[in-house]
Amino acid sequence: MGRYIAKRIGMSVVTLFVLICLTFAMMHAIPGGPFTSDRNVTEAVQQALNEKYHLNDPVIVQFGNYIKDLLHGDLGMSYQYQGKSVNDFIVDGFPVSGKLGLVTTIFVLLASIPMGIVAALKNGRWQDMLVMVIATLGVTIPSFVIATMLMYLFSYKLGWLPTFGISSWKSFILPMVAMGGYSLAFLARLMRSSLLEVMGQDYIRTARSKGISEFKTITRHALRNALIPVITVLGPTIANLVTGSFVIESIFAMPGLGVHYVTSINNRDYSTIMGVTIFYATFLIAIVFIVDLFYCLIDPRIRYE
Amino acid sequence: MNNIPLEKSRLVSEPADPWGVYTEASANREKIWSKNRTFLGDVWFRFRTKPTAILGLILVLLVVLFSLAGPSFVTHTYKEQNLKYANIPPSLRTVEKDGRYFYISPALQVVEVSAKGELLGALSKKSADNANKRTTFDAGDGQLVTVDYSSKPYTLLNDEGNRIESFHGLHNRTYLLGSDALGRDMLARLMYGARISLIVAVIAALTNLVIGVLYGSISAYAGGMVDSVMMRIVDIINTLPLTLYVILLSMVIEGKGMLSITVALGTVYWVNMARVVRGEILSLKERDFVLAARTIGSSTGTILIRHLIPNAMGPILVTLTMLIPSAVFMEAFLSFIGLGLAAPLASLGTMCSDALATLRTAPYQLFEPALVICILMFGFNFVGDGLRDALDPKLKK
């Protein structure tokens, strides 16, 4: 168990480092400096700005400084908004994004797993068909389409739910459904097929041969085994969910980190893009790591590996 | 699928010579009992018995046909603008006055429509009475029509100055699926957008295929240290949030053309393919036919290309069909957040993105490209599922 955790921590650190290097390299590979595209900026001002942000230093020095700052938790200054640091954006936006992400994750888990279980146990009957239809819709309709359709229907046409902002808990409903739609469908399908497979395993037959009830067979023997594939994909699924928030937050005008990210992409605010990317990536790697720990708690085979 | 109860038919009569030697026996001994088909025939058989798979194939083919052959059947082109016909929906709610039909848009444009539904022309504004919320337009031949927008629905006033409350639903014959905010034909743009989306997705998927197959087969075939280093790299890439990297990559590659988005999508999503290929080849390379090829002195490259990769084709094909819809999806996603194609290029994603601004007044502008995206996603997903089931002999009953 200890070895497994140590290995996973090592992997995460390496991944994080690779990621920082990649992000840095990519941002510096963009042709032209961050201020060249700005027409309002004169040559002299451009020079001054480059000086101010140390953009005239050799790349390797810039990288060293960047890493040093990162270790202090400093993600640098925005190139677009004078006096604002990337950390400010994160402090502003992350609570909203985090809340949305958390609510959506809970919603997805609470809905998809029971859906998958019902579909598998009622294999071939109407409950199964219903779940499969929902799951197919969820996997095939892009989140921004779901978002705009929901908005059109529930906000414009029916007027039940607010279109934008974060004024009340109601504001979170539509973004949650739109953002979670894909993951919900994906996990429900996975849970269904996994449980179906487990139900055909020899150890389920063994459990039945003991004379225990079907309910106990399912709860004690089938569900835990069926959850394993679901847990393995949980990390990437949550990562997917969180990156999906870029679009959802923009559509519903929620003042989250995703909106800042999309805005900085459109403004070509490189330092913000880089900082927020690294922040997001670190966060996602941490989630994957936590999910892996959880996985190893459930599956003894990993624990003793 | 021979369901005839042979047992019964054989029971019908007592054999004429009960103790004669049963000769059928030796003939039938080595017969394989279930009906035998070739591998491809078997795959096709199982594929075609799945209704969703066939439906998926039909949907994909329809969209391909729509995007390739469609433009020759419409009179408009995707970039032809006509600002006076901006935001005209596919079905028009018109007001009849003196035998003429007028469509009043939510933005208070008045367009005259023929009884068949062809757009005849936009009327120009004559005078406005802001206090009573009325605007008068010149209907040609010295005639004037007045729009009353004091209450919904907007309508015209009759000669006595009362609201005309009867409406005629007409179908837009000029723009069958309506026009967008710049007065471009939605139908032509859909065809063009679907074509761009498909091209981007297919090229991106093929790029992923090539990279994934090369990476996976080299890793599997080399084995040992090379394999474990290559797989460690894959593990690291797998934990990277790829959406972020596609975003960064499409910013790095200059331009807003098809190239940047295709390269961005094409170089990031090969990891899954590499894993699938590696897994297949690892199990295949232990087989006797590879040993046989090696004993006759085939080179590594020949063994890989001639023996291993063709045998791993099934799972590769399934992964490929699944890559296309995710590329369609990602392209739409990137276009939607402003990283995709720039005008006049259009894809289904940029069309959705453009439509967001007018969602309240012209929702059809979003629904139409969204529907095409959904059809494509459905189609490819169904085909992929069908192929996977057809290729998986474990499911053969």
Next chain:
Amino acid sequence: MGIPDKAIQEADINRWASGMEEFMEDRETILEIKHLQTSFLTSSGKVKAVRDVSFSLKKGEVLGIVGESGSGKTVTSLSVIRLLAGTGVIEGGEILFDGKDLAKVSMKEMRTIRGDRIAMVFQDPMTSLNPLIPVGKQITEMIEEHNRGMSKAQLKEEALKLLKLVHIPEAEKRFSSYPHEFSGGMRQRVMIAIALACKPDILIADEPTTALDVTIQDQILKLLNQLREEMDMSIIFITHDLGVVAEVCDRVVVMYGGRIMEEGPVEAIFERPSHPYTQGLMASVPDISLDKNVRLVSIPGSPPDMLNPPAGCPFVLRCAYGRNICNAKVPPVTEIGEGHCSYCWLLTPEAPKENNPYK
């Protein structure tokens, strides 16, 4: 058609049963299967896996069911404990146990019998244990189910006793280990411990040694033999290995294509196999004393298509002595010796003498 097949067999079974009484007169019959028919519904049609199988099991007896894959031996045993997968259905016949017809009892009632009165050991020990649950818990679960109200300590004590009974070293330590920490042979011992947990009347062992090494096989067989003597259980031993049959069984049922070909006391079957299929099976067992240049004999051909099985004897297609009647009608039973009978047309009084190994 002459006399209906069923009627012939009814009469024959009665005759055979009286013979059996003499053979094991002091023993009572614990399980009796009559005309069992089990089918699976598939997309291509109905697979008739078991067609009219009848036999009985005495108390303390080890009955071997022998046959190749697809002969219906496993399906027969799964029918007895009603564990047919998915689309399997018992279409006819009776399974008499303890005054009840197991083919017709409710699932709820069946569950009180399963494990407690009739237990089963499966073929593949590697996949038959739940990988996420410690083995001790998998044993106590069974005891707990059929003996409500036992304390945790009692349950553990019982489980430890069982682990020791099946010769698992360091039972105390192994109690909380997971299946993946066990070797195949050890896992099969655990499976046997689970099956024995409630001291069942009948133990069904479905090829319990097939997936194991030969040395381990031998240990498991010895263990089963020992346990049967200690606990006075009846065992249905399903196998395709005639060597195993000779080692552990009292009586043998030979199955092919969902039907019984021959049955009888194990010595009688080995001494005087009276069905072409049994003879084929015997001939294909390698004999170490033979010259190594002698080719192993095999039965040519492959098992019949169970979607459309032959109307008569299913072995006719591979039988060296096949006659037209074999293909057309199910052969009647012929009694060869005490409790030894065979289903083959060549043994009937009407059968001609030429090219007939039995006349």
